[in-house]
Amino acid sequence: MKVSRMGLGALCAAVALIAGCGGGSGDGLDANGRPVGEGDDPSGPMTASFNSIQSHVFTPVCTACHSGSAAPRGLRLDAANSFALLVNTPSGGVPSLMRVKPGDADNSYLVQKLEGHAAVGARMPLGGPYLDANTMTLIRLWINNGAQK
Ligand code: HEC
Incomplete structure (x- = not known):
């Protein structure tokens, strides 16, 4: 979903009156x-x-299962652990595939699991409801842009 800079600015101005916007003053x-x-x-x-x-x-969808020492495949998706356990980290299901391969969403196991065409196991989030197309577009874009933190 794209929000125009101008529209966002107006939104921030409105929100800033109440709670601040983005919590920072940097540009x-x-x-x-x-x-x-x-x-x-x-x-x-x-x-x-x-x-x-x-x-x-x-945080809201995945940590129900993917957190703590019992996290499936050792994949903890809480904010403190998710980046390191995803980006450039081999998957458990198909170790030749990284969970997230920067610049290559198609060959990222995370994407294959979320789209339901991974070679091993079930579509995520297990049992659904599955992520909508807009959300998948943004996750793919993050990966294809280099999967930066
Ligand atoms: C109801 C529990 C549950 C929820 C919720 C869930 N998962 Fe999973 N997940 C599992 C289980 C169990 C496995 C191991 C079996 C498999 O690979 O299908 C797994 C495996 C995975 C794997 C493969 C890890 C590997 O290295 O092989 C990924 C990636 C993954 N989940 C991502 C997610 C994401 C992202 C979400 C949230 C959108 C999510 N899961 C939500 C239970 C869950």
């Missing part, structure tokens, strides 16, 4: 050229950044 841009921190708020729109995927998907 930094992330790997996708979007303002740093945009999309992190789980109640707002998701963007193609790691923190936004974490707050919109991994």
Whole structure:
């Protein structure tokens, strides 16, 4: 989902009156050229950044199973562990595939699991409901843009 910079600015101005917007005063841009921190708020729109995927998907949807010492395949998807256990880390199901291969969403096991065409196991999140097309587009974009933190 794309929000125009102007529209976002207006939104931030409105939100800033109440709670501040993005929690920072910097004008930094992330790997996708979007303002740093945009999309992190789980109640707002998701963007193609790691923190936004974490707050919109991994934390609310996946940690129900993927957390703690009993996490399936050792894959913990809480904010403290997810990046290191995903990016450039071999999958348990198909060890020749990285869970997230920067620049290559098609060959990232995470994407194959979420789209339901991995060679091993079930589609994620196990039992559904599955992620919508817009969410998958953003996760793919994050990976294809280099899967930066
Ligand atoms: C209801 C429990 C449950 C939920 C919720 C769940 N998973 Fe899983 N997940 C599993 C189980 C069990 C496995 C191991 C079996 C398999 O690979 O299908 C697994 C395996 C995986 C794997 C393969 C890991 C590897 O290295 O082989 C990935 C990637 C994954 N899940 C991602 C996710 C993501 C992302 C979400 C949230 C969108 C999610 N899962 C939600 C239970 C769950």
